[in-house]
Amino acid sequence: MSKFKKKKDGGLPAINTASLPDIVFMLLFFFMVATVMRDNALMIENSLPSASEVEKLEKKNLVMYIYMGKPSSGYKSKYGTEARIQLNDKFAQVSEVGAFIASERATKREEEIPFLTTSLKVDKKANMGLVGDVKQELRKVNALKINYASIKGDVSRN
């Protein structure tokens, strides 16, 4: 009898997948922590313009958002095709901007109020008349720090 028995050829050994759940859980936790849920559903078209000289907005909790653009296809029949303002989850008139800023300020601590920035997320096809009206309203309520939201890129794409 030979001492050196030929090894049984059992094909490839199965890979141990016991640690697979651990790896997946690790990824899962990463994404759970990194996720920021969308807080308001957009009812307007909102493709931001590109600009090369953009600065990042640092403190996210100190930013108020005002959206402007044409109503998206589902709302066209009801709200028309002219560019409109969206505050939180609904369409608004220019006159409501001041009240919106006041209510946003009320949710913040007093010492944070001077650092609040208003981010204007405006569709690049919107007209400046509406934006000018909103800017005027913001001046009235003394919300002077604004940010024209734009994507880093070349201006030729506007």
Added chain:
Amino acid sequence: MAKRAAPEVNAGSMADIAFLLLIFFLVTTTMEKDSGINRKLPPMEDSDEDVVIKQKNIFTVLINNKDQILVEDELMEIKDIRQAAVEFLDNGGGTDNDGNKCDYCHGAKNPSSSDHPDKAIISLKNERMTSYGTYISVQNELVAAYNVLRDKRALQLFNLSFGEMQKNAKDVNWVGNKERLKEQISQIKKEYPQKLSEVQ
């Protein structure tokens, strides 16, 4: 009676459940960070006194209803605005309010253009039907003009571009004297102040 050990729970499907959750979070995640052009609006003032600014110190940019750009009443393409604004700001033909000459300007010293970067104002006007995209493009070019000048000055003084200086000031891992860096940044900001007014 013999005590039987509790049967082991089958954890084979654990990975599947985790994968399901993982895919949900992958799909809903938005990692975008907000960015944009920072501007400060002029405060509401009801004082009637008019500040007299010489016409030669104002650089007027008008975007009309058809998205045409008029710089000092002349039609101009977007790509040429930056250079025109740089030339205007860096002209240094006269003195600032304290009577100091601009000794760091590289401009043409044209007496009919701006006196001093401290006095030079860019006035951006738009009409109601101007499209926002064009407006932002022009804003971007004008901000870029300031950044070009600040970069140049920073390279000359501190051998570092202005953008890098600002990046260093924000970087927590940067080693160096932050106080001095901040002083240097504000010095350059003072030499080329961003005086960009948006008129309705």
